[in-house]
Amino acid sequence: MSDINPMSIALKNCAKTFADGTRALEPLDLSINAGETVVFLGPSGCGKTTTLRIIAGLEEPDAGGQVLFDGQDVTQIPIEQRNVGMVFQSYALFPNMTVAENIGYGLKIRKIPSAQIKTRVGEMLGMMQIEKLANRKIDQLSGGQRQRVALARAIAVRPRALLLDEPLTALDAKLRDTLRLEIDTLLRSLQITAIYVTHDQAEAMALGDRIVVMEHGRVAQIGKPRDIYQKPSTRFVADFIGTMNRLNGAVRNGVFTCRAGDLHWADAPADASEILFRPEDIRVTDSAEASALRGTIAAAFFLGDRTRLFVEVGEKQPLVVESTVRRDFSHGEQVGLSIDPRGIMIL
Amino acid sequence: MHKKLLFNLQLGFTLLVCAFLIVPVVLSIMAGLTVNYIVGIESGLTLRWVMEVWNGYRGTIFLSIGISLACLVCTLVLGIPTAYVLARRQSALSRAIEELLVMPVAVPGLATALALIVTYGGLSGFRTSWLFILVGHVLFTLPFMVRSVLAVLMAIDLNTLEEGAASLGASWWRRFRDIVLPNCRAGILAGSLMVVTLSMGEFNMTWLLHTPFTKTLPVGLADAYASLRLEIGSAYTLVFFLMIMPLLLALQAFAQPRINKFVPEDDAQ
Numbered sequence: 383m384s385d386i387n388p389m390s391i392a393l394k395n396c397a398k399t400f401a402d403g404t405r406a407l408e409p410l411d412l413s414i415n416a417g418e419t420v421v422f423l424g425p426s427g428c429g430k431t432t433t434l435r436i437i438a439g440l441e442e443p444d445a446g447g448q449v450l451f452d453g454q455d456v457t458q459i460p461i462e463q464r465n466v467g468m469v470f471q472s473y474a475l476f477p478n479m480t481v482a483e484n485i486g487y488g489l490k491i492r493k494i495p496s497a498q499i500k501t502r503v504g505e506m507l508g509m510m511q512i513e514k515l516a517n518r519k520i521d522q523l524s525g526g527q528r529q530r531v532a533l534a535r536a537i538a539v540r541p542r543a544l545l546l547d548e549p550l551t552a553l554d555a556k557l558r559d560t561l562r563l564e565i566d567t568l569l570r571s572l573q574i575t576a577i578y579v580t581h582d583q584a585e586a587m588a589l590g591d592r593i594v595v596m597e598h599g600r601v602a603q604i605g606k607p608r609d610i611y612q613k614p615s616t617r618f619v620a621d622f623i624g625t626m627n628r629l630n631g632a633v634r635n636g637v638f639t640c641r642a643g644d645l646h647w648a649d650a651p652a653d654a655s656e657i658l659f660r661p662e663d664i665r666v667t668d669s670a671e672a673s674a675l676r677g678t679i680a681a682a683f684f685l686g687d688r689t690r691l692f693v694e695v696g697e698k699q700p701l702v703v704e705s706t707v708r709r710d711f712s713h714g715e716q717v718g719l720s721i722d723p724r725g726i727m728i729l
Numbered sequence: 730m731h732k733k734l735l736f737n738l739q740l741g742f743t744l745l746v747c748a749f750l751i752v753p754v755v756l757s758i759m760a761g762l763t764v765n766y767i768v769g770i771e772s773g774l775t776l777r778w779v780m781e782v783w784n785g786y787r788g789t790i791f792l793s794i795g796i797s798l799a800c801l802v803c804t805l806v807l808g809i810p811t812a813y814v815l816a817r818r819q820s821a822l823s824r825a826i827e828e829l830l831v832m833p834v835a836v837p838g839l840a841t842a843l844a845l846i847v848t849y850g851g852l853s854g855f856r857t858s859w860l861f862i863l864v865g866h867v868l869f870t871l872p873f874m875v876r877s878v879l880a881v882l883m884a885i886d887l888n889t890l891e892e893g894a895a896s897l898g899a900s901w902w903r904r905f906r907d908i909v910l911p912n913c914r915a916g917i918l919a920g921s922l923m924v925v926t927l928s929m930g931e932f933n934m935t936w937l938l939h940t941p942f943t944k945t946l947p948v949g950l951a952d953a954y955a956s957l958r959l960e961i962g963s964a965y966t967l968v969f970f971l972m973i974m975p976l977l978l979a980l981q982a983f984a985q986p987r988i989n990k991f992v993p994e995d996d997a998q
Contacts (some may be wrong), residue, residue, distance in 0.1 A: 440895075461896055462896075462898050465898070467896065470892070476908055539897060
């Protein structure tokens with residue numbers, strides 16, 4: 383299926399100010415490698431969709447901004463000449479056409495002979511496993527089917543990049559998981575340059591070769607999913623991705639002292655006043671008495687494979703602990719805690 | 730027992746209302762087909778009055794058809810692009826324009842006609858032409874076309890559909906032809922039927938705008954009732970009825986709202 387010739391994309395100094403004066407995007411520089419899947423992640427209004435629309439050619443960057451495809455300036459080229467495939471949150475399928483006509487529309491525009499269109503549409507229907515829907519009208523399709531048709535339609539024209547704008551947001555959770563896996567497999571097999579916009583961090587982690595976390599029209603961090611999760615560069619990124627625990631205290635002689643007790647941490651920087659760590663880097667010890675860190679269970683939720691504990695340690699927020707210990711926890715119980723120093727972050 | 734009585738009462742009332750509305754129509758049609766209306770149906774049935782209408786007022790029928798079709802062309806050419814622009818640009822200005830477009834419907838036809846005469850009455854070639862009536866009809870019917878096309882366009886998330894088509898390489902003209910027009914077909918059809926029907930039956934404005942040489946069907950009808958035998962007027966009504974009825978029926982059929990049915994996820998493997 384590697385009949386697609388992927389391209390690199392670069393944004394130079396791209397800002398966007400809307401007519402009413404709203405600054406949707408601060409000047410942004412970004413380069414995306416050919417064949418890479420990059421996810422724009424952030425809360426609504428962070429500028430991720432605006433960035434995608436600038437790349438697509440649906441929005442023009444403010445003066446001075448440049449969009450480069452394979453090094454070539456395409457800023458002034460309208461979307462219909464950019465040869466990018468696009469998948470919209472609302473699918474944007476044409477209600478006046480059947481599934482097959484929708485998928486073949488881009489090819490028809492390119493004046494490809496109808497026999498070839500038929501073959502290509504057949505391929506696409508097969509790839510998305512929707513052969514039997516070929517002659518249906520769009521209003522006879524379920525949400526998941528529509529999403530598959532939208533993907534097939536975008537890929538059918540062999541675009542040089544695939545742009546996906548929150549493609550799974552309108553679907554229910556279970557279907558989202560299924561389609562996320564399908565999209566991942568699809569992007570890997572096509573080796574196409576893909577940009578995926580989402581506000582769902584699980585989607586971003588699963589799909590992205592790299593994630594661009596955005597906040598208030600700015601890039602907060604760019605990195606591989608693992609780096610974003612384990613080495614967030616700002617508090618915003620730390621809080622937006624996954625769950626983060628915090629402890630306030632002070633370091634003295636390699637010991638971080640907080641309300642919960644003392645944490646032995648050989649590499650502790652002397653000026654650390656707050657440490658952050660993920661729920662999987664803290665565990666409940668066997669005995670509360672023997673532990674230097676202690677807390678009280680505020681709530682315990684048994685989730686089957688693990689128990690999620692909320693442990694009160696005198697901070698503003700209780701600590702979240704994911705425990706795989708095979709025992710019951712009761713409200714108000716005193717527990718000892720141990721933190722893996724390798725998981726500790728300071729921001 | 731009680732239920733049945735209630736049902737019969739309702740049925741009786743419904744039939745009574747129907748009779749109230751339909752009997753005058755039937756009487757009028759019969760009057761147009763009766764040899765002598767004063768004597769009644771015993772005098773026999775005839776097509777003589779219909780033929781007299783045909784001979785005397787044929788011109789008004791053709792003029793009405795001509796004007797309503799010309800009016801349709803004008804409202805299509807002006808109305809569809811207007812609705813398209815109004816749907817694309819959601820601003821305070823576009824809302825204001827949308828409201829202003831309805832003015833000719835809100836203002837009495839006589840006032841619009843007078844305004845046209847005051848303004849253009851001096852252009853004698855224009856004043857005596859059927860085009861003068863056409864202008865009035867277009868003013869009056871345009872909002873109906875714009876509204877019905879706009880309603881459909883607003884319901885289909887036009888912007889995203891167009892962006893989808895553009896991303897597949899479609900130029901503006903291709904998008905308009907392949908996506909916009911086919912998807913507002915229902916609105917165009919409903920608007921067209923409305924425009925033809927309204928133009929065909931328009932009297933208020935036309936009565937002031939017409940000249941002895943540019944009489945439309947409804948104006949001729951008023952003329953016939955005022956100056957000729959009741960039978961001829963009634964036969965004239967019958968002709969009008971036969972022309973307008975198919976349009977109204979078609980309007981009824983196409984104005985059915987489209988129901989979007991929910992399709993469940995049967996494919997969640």
